[in-house]
Amino acid sequence: MSQEKIRVTEEIDAAKPSRGFWSDAWQRYRRRPIGMLALGFVLFLTIVALFAPAIAGTKPVICSYKGDLYFPCLGYFNRSWESPIFTKDKFRGTYPKNLKQKDPESWAVWPLVFQDPYRRVRENEWPGRRENPSRDEGHPNRLNLFGTDQYGVDIFAKMVHGTTIALLVGFVSMGLAGSIGVLVGALGGYFGGWVDMITSRLTEIVMCIPTLVLILALIAVVEKPTIWKTMAIIGATGWTGIARLTRAEFLRLRQTEFVMAARATGAGSLRIMFRHILPNALAPVLVPITFGIASAILIEGSLSFLGFGPPPPTASWGSVLNSARSNLQLWWLVVFPGVGIFLTVLAYNLVGEGLQEATDPRLREAKK
Amino acid sequence: MAAPLLEIKDLVTVFHASEGRLPAVDGVSLSIERGRTLGLVGESGCGKSVTAMSTLRLVSSPGRIESGSITFTTEDESIDLVTASEKQLRKVRGGRIGMIFQEPMTSLNPVFTIGNQIAEVVQLHRKVSRSEARSRALEMLQLVRVADPQQRLDEYPHQLSGGMRQRVMIAIALACEPDLIIADEPTTALDVTIQAQILELLDDLRSRLGTAILLITHDLGVVAETCDDVAVMYAGRIVEQASAVELFSRPLHPYTIGLLRARPNVDARDRSPLATIPGMVPPPQDFPSGCRFHPRCSHAREPQCNLDPPALREVSPGHFVRCHFAEEINS
């Protein structure tokens, strides 16, 4: 009886990935404390990334200057979002003193931690505070929570702003890899024949070239790498696993009754592929994408670590590690970004694993 | 009279799931005499397979035998399989009690040869050399009437048809000359013609080797052809038990009557529509109070049937039934 019941509900699932399927998956996911913890950590990172300039920075979150309100901290996201008035009035990036000097009426709300990810904070930049220590003296201390690097730049600020990079790398590169992978896999799996022959060969060829080597060569080719180009390259090389899985799912699903039914109603190939099959293949394809986010973060870390990452002043966790290579006695340069990368990768892997267990029909049945 | 070969008493097997404690088998008692065939009948989901698995303690997590005893008596000893040590149990499994499963397609290990898999059970229970075990395997294949036994020995399961594989399973079950065979729906997955052959083979082997059989099935036709005694199971409990002759000629429980009526009649003159029992077997989380059959029973009467669970009582010698109104219904 229960067997039959399972089969019936599965058929309904297959016909349309009803909200029931995803809310069921969520119910199962919620039961795993470790998976929830990992998801919580990812959310925490997202919040840190979104509010990075308000957490650590030397530019006011909001300030009133000569009668107008400004948000200079947005300059951390994009230079042009910082009002040009502050460059005209010769602030030279140091707000606390200049604001008061040039406009005694002004007020400002400061970030939680007054430190800059791109430069050393100088003496009395914040009234009464000493200059950031550098080299061996840069131990973690009250003002520099995670210490400073050899040039006196605060590591905590670098870490906070690096979170944005880490998350962007994951989402942008896997968004790209996912799109390429799903497209290639869907074409091969749905049409079969010579289309499949070509797409499968293509996948195999890309798999045969060692990823890191391919990426290094591509980075050399694009010249002046920026973080966006790095993300695009990681995405353009990381789609093979997703393509293979999508292909397998499409091969399986194109034989099912609901696809036959859709075809019988005269739906076109594209419509069947993306309206009927893809939603059903989504759960298994999401799993390698989640794992892919973890590996994209790892790859970006390795690239920055090897010195092939986005050029300074981009604050990425891997570039902090790179600066640690020649300064091994400055252990804090290794521990904080190292643990940061590790926890982020771990969290994404755990989320991926939780997703896998929550959506895999075989595991689901076995748990009953 | 000597103790029966296998005596199950008040067996309770529960599954712990997110829905709570689910008693799939809820106080089942059965006994099998040496050399006889007992049929355990019921619809899917009534707990008959779990009863079979419990007998050899093969129920896997989250299932667990909660209480009851399963006394297995051979010439030299009598052990309770519920409390026996894992080591004692291993001697019984495959050695004294053989088991045949429903799915011959998946019940054989795909990476070992047929000969290997029959010889394994011989080597596990007897001190024999490899070649002796192999010749025993050949002997068994001949016994279960597999064509070209010599060649089959070195073939893999995927090279055999379903019927052949079930014969191999029977060979494995019988290889150590057990006292009892538990056959869990041995023919369900097979074609009708093959079904008959397998049943005939089982019956023939029983009469030749004197092995008792516990035959689990949902098919009353199979029971009528092969069994000496019958127990009917519903929602984790035995509802009626009698000799096959008695049960078929004088069924007492409304459920048994319903099952018998629901069988297609081959008689060409009988044009009456096939009777069905309305509804389905409730899953353990939805067992009704009182008599578990009352929501589907046309004779159910309040308040007895929905409040008071009936006991299994002996209405005539050897004929047990779990119904408040068995005599009334059948008078």
Place this chain on the structure above:
Amino acid sequence: MVAYLLRRVLLGLVTLVVITLMVYGLARSMPGNPLTVQLGESDPSRKLNPEDQQRMLEIYGLDKPWPVGYAQWISKVIQGDLGRSITRKQPVTQLIGERIGPTVLISGTALFLTWFLAIPLGLYASARGGRIDERFTGLVLYALYSFPTFVAALFLQIIFAVWLRDTRWELPLFGMSDLSSDAPFFARCADVAWHAILPITCQTYVVLAYNSRFIKANLEEVVRQDFIRTARAKGAGPWRVLVHHAFRNTLIPLVTLLGLSLPALVGGSVIIEQIFTWPGMGRLFFESIRERDYPTIMGLTLMFSVLTLAGQLLADLLYSIVDPRVNVE
């Protein structure tokens, strides 16, 4: 069987041509060339004047468009000649021959350790599945799997080369040997082994964590199958059921994994060899890209692709050996 192999090899050759063509085009599209990158970076005063540069490019055949260069390269490869490294003035085959030993020392030991430890760990994890000790080791393995190699390498370097300096636990930071080549043979072996400990550890732990989880996941899948119940019903003990019946079935996915690890065995790890300045293949690859040393890049690409394809073929062949249901034809 022969027909199958022939078909696979022919298909592989086509794939190889496409891969090398792509990589050659990519390499030649990188800005700069071996002469400018190498000389210009090290010493601006030694920059070649344009005429000299043109003459040198003609010598190396780099003055023509890259498809011509590729055609020249592949026709030489067919004759068994991988060419000479431009920046190192050495035949590429000789260069590879020098670097392959150190790489195999690291990755071969790591590969052996991985499987030697992963199989018992996987069996243990599945035998004690769900118990507290298994959950703990499972979590540790999962954490190790997510631990980036380059972070681990830096941690190990800090611990063993900085904090434990001048104790008996100190391990060398990088390089393969500190002794000169006239030191006694055994002393040199010991020295190399001493230097290899950290790189081997780094290369082992990730794969170990991955493989043991892979084995466990596959065992759990197999243990749910009907034939495992049959084995238990035969009276086989838990150990026999796990090792003889279940593990034998997990060999099927395992050989695929083994076949796919073949290229890494010889290709080595760019990151690890770079961190520990280990004179192996991964580092050679990295340097040759930086130096735009086209013949070396191509030689290594060719070798790596051949190994990858061979690994896939090997996996498929082994597959048909361990799984009687599969027939390669």
